[in-house]
Amino acid sequence: MNAGDIVTVVTMSGEYIGKLKEVTDDFVSLDDPRMLVMNQEGMGFAHGLCVTGEKDPKEVKFKNYVLCTPTNQQVQDAWRAAVTGIVL
Numbered sequence: 001m002n003a004g005d006i007v008t009v010v011t012m013s014g015e016y017i018g019k020l021k022e023v024t025d026d027f028v029s030l031d032d033p034r035m036l037v038m039n040q041e042g043m044g045f046a047h048g049l050c051v052t053g054e055k056d057p058k059e060v061k062f063k064n065y066v067l068c069t070p071t072n073q074q075v076q077d078a079w080r081a082a083v084t085g086i087v088l
Contacts, residue, residue, distance in 0.1 A: 001068070006076040008036075010066045016049065017071055017079045021059065028068050032083045033060045036075075043075075045082045 001007055001020055009016045009028055014037075018030030034045035047055045071079070081087045 001070060006071045006079060007068055008071045008075070009062050009068050011062060011064070012066065016060070016062070017045070017075060018060070020068075023068065027061045027063045028065060029059060029061045031059050033057060034079060034082055043078075045079065 001023070003020055003022065005020045006017065007020045007028075007030070009018075009030065014035055016030065016033050016035055018033035021029040021031050023029070033049060035049050037044050037046045049057060049060060
């Protein structure tokens with residue numbers, strides 16, 4: 001994985017998708033992060049990362065994450081649409 005790749009970070013609280021900014025031994029940093037949410041209508045993205053956090057944050061650093069992996073193309077396309085409003 002390289003900076004700029006769209007990745008999924010799995011944590012104990014859920015899955016987050018964003019553009020990989022930096023990975024170190026201590027944290028992974030994403031630009032334009034979105035939390036994956038599931039409901040009766042299917043999969044989507046929350047407008048924030050937590051209930052009391054700001055809407056659509058520009059960057060987040062995760063510590064103590066479970067794993068970081070490349071995101072499949074279908075979810076990448078949905079993430080781009082959520083971030084930019086442009087549907088591919």
